[in-house]
Amino acid sequence: MAYRRTEKIEARLADNRAAILKAARRIVADGGFQEAQVAAVAAAAGLATGTVYRYFPSKADLLAELLRMICAREIEVVTAIAESEASPAARFADAVRVFAERALRGSRLAYANIFEPAAPEVDDARFEIRRELAGVFARMIEEGIRAGRFARIDPNLAAASVVGALLEGLVGPLAPGRRGRDDARVILDIVAFCLRAVGAKEEGNVVALR
Amino acid sequence: MAYRRTEKIEARLADNRAAILKAARRIVADGGFQEAQVAAVAAAAGLATGTVYRYFPSKADLLAELLRMICAREIEVVTAIAESEASPAARFADAVRVFAERALRGSRLAYANIFEPAAPEVDDARFEIRRELAGVFARMIEEGIRAGRFARIDPNLAAASVVGALLEGLVGPLAPGRRGRDDARVILDIVAFCLRAVGAKEEGNVVALR
Amino acid sequence: MAYRRTEKIEARLADNRAAILKAARRIVADGGFQEAQVAAVAAAAGLATGTVYRYFPSKADLLAELLRMICAREIEVVTAIAESEASPAARFADAVRVFAERALRGSRLAYANIFEPAAPEVDDARFEIRRELAGVFARMIEEGIRAGRFARIDPNLAAASVVGALLEGLVGPLAPGRRGRDDARVILDIVAFCLRAVGAKEEGNVVALR
Amino acid sequence: MAYRRTEKIEARLADNRAAILKAARRIVADGGFQEAQVAAVAAAAGLATGTVYRYFPSKADLLAELLRMICAREIEVVTAIAESEASPAARFADAVRVFAERALRGSRLAYANIFEPAAPEVDDARFEIRRELAGVFARMIEEGIRAGRFARIDPNLAAASVVGALLEGLVGPLAPGRRGRDDARVILDIVAFCLRAVGAKEEGNVVALR
DNA sequence: CATGAATGAGAATTCATTCAT
């Protein structure tokens, strides 16, 4: 009789949403934001153009959410490490290392898109993401300083710089990894780089902790 | 009567070219790449739209060249320092400091616009520029390592990370300086950050050298 | 088991139909035809979009019926006056006055929205309504002429003009009433205007009759 | 050598603008605003879609200007009469008569479009036009009252009503003229209607003046 | 060479209507 929103239907709705994001992700990974027109995304998701607008108010919102989706897990992981019981330096090193590992292993392409042009609204999302990521690092650095284990630097500046170093070093166009370097070695180097940068004491030990 | 490209004509040609680049620069600095339409640039340069195409094969080429123009001086300055006679650490510190000073002093906005993602056609140029800049730092780091004054790290990775740290820390959206911090202090911090990052010995002295 | 359209079901059907019209009326009154999308009307009626199509073959039909519904009462009232026993001039004056009163009192906004141009599909209905309203006035004028109390003019032209004067004067964009004038005074004026226009004799008396 | 905006070019520009308006006029006259899509208008004018935007900032502006263009002449004519030296009643009668003549003779279709739905911005133009037209009549009525030749009524209300009567009676959907009546007779009737409506004295003479 | 009007391929978004559940 009456229409009922069954589980099956719910599942289809969720599927569509996911399908749209997935399609967008694939297209962006392949051809950048440039190629992510709404019609193309819809087609890739096997849906009509208008349907996309049932799930996202605008193209910009879709792309912004895509970005957040891609990065959310990374921030989560780093946050978990930041909240662990280890020593400041160990936590910081771990966070850098894990972030680097994931970036190199996983969505190298998606990360590259962090640097790619897009609509202003998408940039806002990017901004937010970086700010969040930097925030996690800033807190770790702050605690390191308070514990007397890091150099007395502006935690925000240091965090921004660390994030910049990570993104640029790992996934930017300069990334040595892209030119065939050994990932493990890159990770070791970048962890050491960041530890030194914040003036972490007992660097050797810390790195050994990994 | 054969056409002769006189000096006068040459001069006018050069003038127009420069005017176009200058106009583009102003527009990009003010409103980002978004507002740098060919017609707008032409108008700002006091020329007709079509004339732009006498000097640049396409909008992308124009913007790419604009980017190179803006950065050429920075790279030049850093290169000069890199080729000076000072000690590796001093040279490196100087390069970082001067770069930071110029970035903070010069139109921070223009920098932000240049380094923020903005236009797909320009990405290649951007990457090229960063690569070049990183190259200069890589050479300095390499020499520092060879001289036994820096930690033994991959110079390319370190250079990329330094560039990332500088850009993100100074002109990126997270830059503390953008939130009203004292520039001199930011510069001191970032120099120290980079020196530590590359494992420069006698850091204190080096910084004192400035 | 054969389907039986019970009274209960009939009632529900009528309810839904009424609910849709009511919702449409509210939306049109608030935001004009512009905002009367089928989905919006359905939502406001607490029904699903598709359900609207159970009761109206198309959006145009819905709006046309809405218009008729809104105006039916007005036409009814005017018709009742037209069929009363009073003298031609008195009837005419009364019809004008009552119409004006109702127009000014009743949601002026709704009226304005109804008479303002808004949706091509609805024009036919609008025309029909105006024609009907004019028809009632035409008959009154005709009788006034036949009784020798009105000037000998084309009743249809006069009726159309009277309707035009009423709508424009009372609810149109030029309506002085909309600019804060006293309603009672406006009504007096417009009745006098129309009486004079049709050449009603003993105008003073007629107006006094009210 | 250099491009020069010759007379020929100026003429072409003016031609294009005119061609666009003309094409729009034809399309609107034939199929109403509904069919006046930018692409259709451009095609009918023998131009590319984008070209329309060189001459009009938006579709709404184009249509609004079209409306103004269509009505400007009428208002001009009526204004000229309003400023003539004749007696108030004669001027008023003349204004009504000429307006009616032109409306019936000329662009009956275009006038009809005064009643047609359109974008909100176009409605504004319509509003403006009616206001202007009513303004001219209001001034005439005011002077008639001041000269003691018209009934003492609110000039604005009367003017609005006169405009309403004219538009509805002559070009509106109810207009008897549209149904094959003799134009000359219609004009006589409506002039008489309006003169009576404003309570003009010596009506006979005035009408005889025509 | 310079000009700037013309071009027209796109791309985002809306919403009446349909139809499987």
Next chain:
DNA sequence: TATGAATGAATTCTCATTCAT
């Protein structure tokens, strides 16, 4: 019968590039 998700045609506006003058 009711539902509401899906559809996709339709439409406006932008802007890099061309080319007649």
